[in-house]
Amino acid sequence: MPVVPLKDIVDRGFAERYGVAAINVFNDLTLEAVLAAAVEERAPVIVQTSVKTVRSIGLDLLFAMWQSLTSGIEVPVSLHLDHCPDRAVISSCLAKGWNSVLFDASSLPVAENQRQTVEVVAEARAYGADVEGEIEAITGVEDGIGSDEVAQRQSLPAALEFIRATGITVFAPAIGNAHGVYHAEPKLDAQRVSDIVAAEPIPIALHGGTGLTDAQFADLIGRGCAKVNISTALKVTYMQSSLAFLRGAEERGSWDPPSLFAATRAAAKDMAAAHMRRFGSAGKAW
């Protein structure tokens, strides 16, 4: 099963109450490693790209990498644009072939966010693509987008009205989660996920996955968080495994870039595979 709509992936996870790892990659090595982990674990996976990654690699090259690395792949995979407030970037990614986008208009008043999200959903549908929506910012800065201020949460009726009016595929509520490294144990409002799902059964995106515990993942996935975002953990794994390897290279006086790539690739693949197992998506490929 090759590249599929994001809806196909999250709907199954939601129905069977497992979480699909949605991992932010930032170069060819991490893209290949995440896909290799999915194949090895027989897990569906969502590959995410930040706007920063799209800009740094370039739309055409990034999509060519995706096409090449997913050609003939045997597990369901989907390409998603993470937090994007910029409608022009959304349009470019959809036209190029991204399967899904997170239109992040959380800085706008909810009514205007909703009006524009309706437009983005219509645009995406024309390509057979999906849209994730949010009405309050997730705390923390991710690849230059967001703020460390904790956003005020909207009411349950406002969230339900947004979900129903826009026709989004995935909803991303703020529940006390945050992007980046947690400096204190987060106080998660898991009940908010249950309240939304009870009133409107829609797959929920859990942002800020790095640093949450197995118990928190299990609880939130059980309540309907079918898309579990991981970004910081891959960055940390990549940088720390590179650092460890380079320290060894210095000691040995041996400077062989492909050996460095092999070491960081193995660490990235292991980290991605471990998350797939933690979220219960290993073995769920169809």
Ligand code: 13P
């Ligand atoms: P972390 O960086 O905390 O893993 O969060 C990832 C995320 O939510 C991407 O949108």
